[in-house]
Amino acid sequence: xxxxxxxxxxxxxxxxxxSTILDICRANDVYVPTLCNIDGLSGSGGCRLCLVDVEGQxxxxxxCMTPAAEGMKVVTxxxxxxxxRRMALELLxxxxxxxxxxxxxxxxxxxxxxCYEFGIDHMSFPAMFPPLALDASAExxxxxNNRCILCGRCVRVCSEIVGNNTLDFTKRGSNTVxxxxxxxxxxxxxxxxCGACAEVCPTGAIFGKLSSYKGRKxxxxxxxxxxxxxxxxxDLTVYVRDNNVVLIAGGGLKGRFGGQLCxxxxxxxxxxxxxxIAGPRILKGKSQTQTDLPSALEAASNLLxxxxxxxxxxxxxxxxxxxxxxxxxxxxxxFVEKALQTxxxxxxxxxIGVLSEGIAxxxxxxxxxxxxxxxxSDLLDADLIVAIGLGAAEPHxxxxxxxxxxxxxxxxFVSVGxxxxxxxxxASLVISSTKGTLAPAVQTLIxxxxxxxxxxxxxxxxxxxxxxxxxxxxxxxxxxxVRGAKKVVxxxxxxxxxxxxxxxxxxxxAATLGxxxxxSVRVIFLGSGGNIRGALGVLGPTARSMPTDLRKxxxxxxxxxxSDEEPAAVDAATLGGLDAIxxxxxxxxxxxxxxxxxxxxxxxxxxxxSMTDIDGTVRQVSxxxxxxxxxxxxxxxxxxxxRSLGGPEPRKRKGGMA
Amino acid sequence: MNKVKIATAWLSGCSGCHMSFLNIDExxxxxxGKVEFVRSPIVDSKEFxxxxxxxxxxxxxxxxxLETLKSLRANCKILVALGxxxxxxxxxxxRNLFDPEDVLRRGYVETETTKDGAVPTDLHVPRLLEQATPxxxxxQVDYSIPGCPPHPESILHVVTSLLEGKDPRLPRELLHFDxxxxxxxxxx
Numbered sequence: 001x002x003x004x005x006x007x008x009x010x011x012x013x014x015x016x017x018x019s020t021i022l023d024i025c026r027a028n029d030v031y032v033p034t035l036c037n038i039d040g041l042s043g044s045g046g047c048r049l050c051l052v053d054v055e056g057q058x059x060x061x062x063x064c065m066t067p068a069a070e071g072m073k074v075v076t077x078x079x080x081x082x083x084x085r086r087m088a089l090e091l092l093x094x095x096x097x098x099x100x101x102x103x104x105x106x107x108x109x110x111x112x113x114x115c116y117e118f119g120i121d122h123m124s125f126p127a128m129f130p131p132l133a134l135d136a137s138a139e140x141x142x143x144x145n146n147r148c149i150l151c152g153r154c155v156r157v158c159s160e161i162v163g164n165n166t167l168d169f170t171k172r173g174s175n176t177v178x179x180x181x182x183x184x185x186x187x188x189x190x191x192x193x194c195g196a197c198a199e200v201c202p203t204g205a206i207f208g209k210l211s212s213y214k215g216r217k218x219x220x221x222x223x224x225x226x227x228x229x230x231x232x233x234x235d236l237t238v239y240v241r242d243n244n245v246v247l248i249a250g251g252g253l254k255g256r257f258g259g260q261l262c263x264x265x266x267x268x269x270x271x272x273x274x275x276x277i278a279g280p281r282i283l284k285g286k287s288q289t290q291t292d293l294p295s296a297l298e299a300a301s302n303l304l305x306x307x308x309x310x311x312x313x314x315x316x317x318x319x320x321x322x323x324x325x326x327x328x329x330x331x332x333x334x335f336v337e338k339a340l341q342t343x344x345x346x347x348x349x350x351x352i353g354v355l356s357e358g359i360a361x362x363x364x365x366x367x368x369x370x371x372x373x374x375x376x377s378d379l380l381d382a383d384l385i386v387a388i389g390l391g392a393a394e395p396h397x398x399x400x401x402x403x404x405x406x407x408x409x410x411x412x413f414v415s416v417g418x419x420x421x422x423x424x425x426x427a428s429l430v431i432s433s434t435k436g437t438l439a440p441a442v443q444t445l446i447x448x449x450x451x452x453x454x455x456x457x458x459x460x461x462x463x464x465x466x467x468x469x470x471x472x473x474x475x476x477x478x479x480x481x482v483r484g485a486k487k488v489v490x491x492x493x494x495x496x497x498x499x500x501x502x503x504x505x506x507x508x509x510a511a512t513l514g515x516x517x518x519x520s521v522r523v524i525f526l527g528s529g530g531n532i533r534g535a536l537g538v539l540g541p542t543a544r545s546m547p548t549d550l551r552k553x554x555x556x557x558x559x560x561x562x563s564d565e566e567p568a569a570v571d572a573a574t575l576g577g578l579d580a581i582x583x584x585x586x587x588x589x590x591x592x593x594x595x596x597x598x599x600x601x602x603x604x605x606x607x608x609x610s611m612t613d614i615d616g617t618v619r620q621v622s623x624x625x626x627x628x629x630x631x632x633x634x635x636x637x638x639x640x641x642x643r644s645l646g647g648p649e650p651r652k653r654k655g656g657m658a
Numbered sequence: 659m660n661k662v663k664i665a666t667a668w669l670s671g672c673s674g675c676h677m678s679f680l681n682i683d684e685x686x687x688x689x690x691g692k693v694e695f696v697r698s699p700i701v702d703s704k705e706f707x708x709x710x711x712x713x714x715x716x717x718x719x720x721x722x723x724l725e726t727l728k729s730l731r732a733n734c735k736i737l738v739a740l741g742x743x744x745x746x747x748x749x750x751x752x753r754n755l756f757d758p759e760d761v762l763r764r765g766y767v768e769t770e771t772t773k774d775g776a777v778p779t780d781l782h783v784p785r786l787l788e789q790a791t792p793x794x795x796x797x798q799v800d801y802s803i804p805g806c807p808p809h810p811e812s813i814l815h816v817v818t819s820l821l822e823g824k825d826p827r828l829p830r831e832l833l834h835f836d837x838x839x840x841x842x843x844x845x846x
Contacts, residue, residue: 093746100835101742101749101806107839116833122745122802126795129747129754216839 006072022063036151037064040253048088052076086118094125097146105204107216137187140267145177148205154197161258163404166191193263210270211247226619227265228530230396233613238624262397274587281598300597301645303580307557317344319560322529325609328634329538339642346546349529359504368511374522375615383411384485389496390418429477435469442505444468453516488513490523534612551577564603602627663709665697669723670750671716675741678807682814706733715740717750722784731797739793742806751790758786809838
């Protein structure tokens with residue numbers, strides 16, 4: 001029998017076996033106050049606010065930790081229980097320095113709100129006033145143990161959801177504080193500053209520095225969008241006040257990957273204060289002058305026409321940032337291909353992300369396996385994760401957290417030819433190659449895995465080591481890890497040379513590993529541009545990333561839609577040597593200062609449309625802020641440019657007359 | 659009918675609670691017809707005459723505060739703690755995180771704008787207590803109005819309830835720590 005029948009406050013209710021009393025109360029809309037418990041994390045039974053009476057029990061029991069049983073009679077709300085709850089709250093208040101009047105969380109604080117609920121207008125216990133430290137050493141967030149109630153939500157979220165185990169209880173009794181276990185300041189610890197702890201903290205003990213004192217949640221509009229900073233496309237819950245972003249939260253503990261965000265999504269978006277491109281500009285002589293949008297678009301179309309007349313249709317190119325929405329990318333592609341009549345569309349993105357899609361599709365066609373079936377969630381229950389060519393900062397924080405969670409569960413991690421990073425430090429095996437390229441190493445791994453799949457005898461000798469550049473002992477360790485694996489996921493990072501043959505062999509290795517474990521092909525290609533999957537989808541398998549030298553391809557002018565690319569990544573040298581450059585971007589950069597025409601573009605916060613995440617799921621992108629005056633959507637600017645250019649029709653008429 | 663006698667006192671606090679009391683605005687006129695303020699920070703009297711209600715702002719931080727509070731308690735029927743300092747310790751109890759001597763040195767000697775300062779040693783200057791504490795650490799408190807400052811409506815609720823013989827404890831909508839937060843109507 002999987003269902004339990006019990007009574008809560010005299011009402012007959014049902015619940016699943018294995019549920020706690022609290023689970024069943026929540027499922028039946030019976031309110032039980034909680035502080036340490038939060039839906040989505042394990043229970044800990046520390047705060048005693050959820051005490052309930054169970055018939056036959058001498059003392060009240062914590063609902064969050066007590067398994068529900070058949071026939072149980074539960075009472076959640078008596079005068080005595082309320083008195084216990086009040087006492088628990090007063091003890092919490094008296095134990096630390098809960099000074100609401102200067103606390104950033106006042107108004108959004110769960111402890112405060114419960115005190116109001118239970119009518120706590122004073123403390124029956126003397127206040128302890130313990131002098132406790134504030135750790136503000138981390139860039140984005142701070143821990144103030146003065147406001148901590150030791151509920152442990154942060155400790156549990158850091159372990160259960162983020163898999164990083166940075167935070168823990170240190171010291172004992174009433175001296176207990178939340179800290180890195182070795183007492184490293186947060187800024188010097190292994191903390192990834194994802195801010196999951198700040199999101200679950202019921203009081204003001206852990207908070208994002210940039211969200212502090214900007215307003216209460218109740219004073220904000222709550223809007224939802226998808227993060228376009230990397231292909232994970234995490235759900236953002238954005239709190240907005242007076243057209244300013246006050247706070248960014250995730251999609252909730254029960255959301256995708258526990259509603260995690262990384263430092264970029266939660267904090268850096270708030271910190272970003274690059275100079276905005278305020279309005280359209282045209283280069284006149286040696287300096288740029290401000291103008292209106294129609295004039296800028298006209299100047300842009302004149303430039304493109306002139307270059308095309310002189311150097312042919314393929315004398316111009318369109319370059320688009322993979323941060324743009326699917327809709328903007330589609331409009332851009334149509335514009336370049338139909339209005340400018342050239343196939344020169346390039347993605348502003350390093351090679352690997354672009355190459356991988358085409359190669360994976362090709363291998364799909366060759367019947368080597370369904371490469372698109374792998375989801376990032378496959379990492380969570382993988383028992384062997386093979387990462388090839390991981391860069392120092394890779395993989396994306398949420399993928400890294402999925403890997404850590406798998407490792408915490410006992411999975412093995414193999415890093416092949418990658419840089420040293422926090423993950424490689426936890427690897428069961430780090431394979432490095434003495435060769436200049438990874439190709440022989442990857443080929444050898446394919447060979448041994450193939451032999452394993454066929455059940456052949458594998459003889460690892462020094463010759464094999466010499467040809468692959470891998471130490472024979474490492475090869476033997478790899479074989480034994482693959483032999484024991486039931487679910488392998490391969491990750492291809494940005495550290496791989498942009499050599500199609502190498503990328504292909506990485507994909508083949510994934511296919512071979514899949515065969516060896518008797519499952520399907522699981523490979524995740526890490527791309528850096530937020531909507532890289534969308535861009536590849538819209539532009540098709542022949543999509544190309546930015547070549548290093550456009551001039552070599554006969555290109556003399558470029559229309560670059562860079563959206564809110566970081567200015568540091570947009571240096572003028574990238575497009576150096578061209579006769580004309582049209583930049584459509586959110587932020588001023590080296591390039592925008594030199595461009596012939598500058599058109600403003602909305603940032604992530606004002607975009608509208610959709611993006612496609614790393615798993616191929618289309619996610620909605622909604623504006624959370626109004627764009628500054630005069631900044632139109634990317635699609636609107638593209639359409640304006642198309643109109644200004646006269647569209648394809650007038651060109652055809654001209655052709656007809658000739 | 660005899661007017662109800664009220665005494666108010668300002669111990670270690672910022673006077674913000676008294677300001678908030680004055681912010682009951684026109685209700686003061688009604689109140690003036692019903693009560694007599696036998697003592698307040700603007701009534702210059704060294705002694706405490708017996709009164710019905712004493713309303714006290716601030717923490718007990720020095721020997722003078724303590725003497726005032728004890729004398730008030732001895733002379734009033736009902737004692738009300740006004741504001742976060744009087745109720746919980748509030749702003750003035752920040753100093754409890756430091757040694758009192760360090761606090762005095764910081765205030766009288768090390769302040770950036772002080773030159774040749776010295777901690778007063780005159781016997782007539784009240785001495786700092788080890789900690790700044792809420793009223794309840796020293797005397798029995800009958801009712802509490804937390805808030806920094808308490809909202810005028812919360813103060814008025816307690817005063818009028820006492821005058822009318824009703825339960826003066828704050829209902830949920832008037833109970834708040836910190837200052838009451840206004841929620842904008844266009845949010846959501």
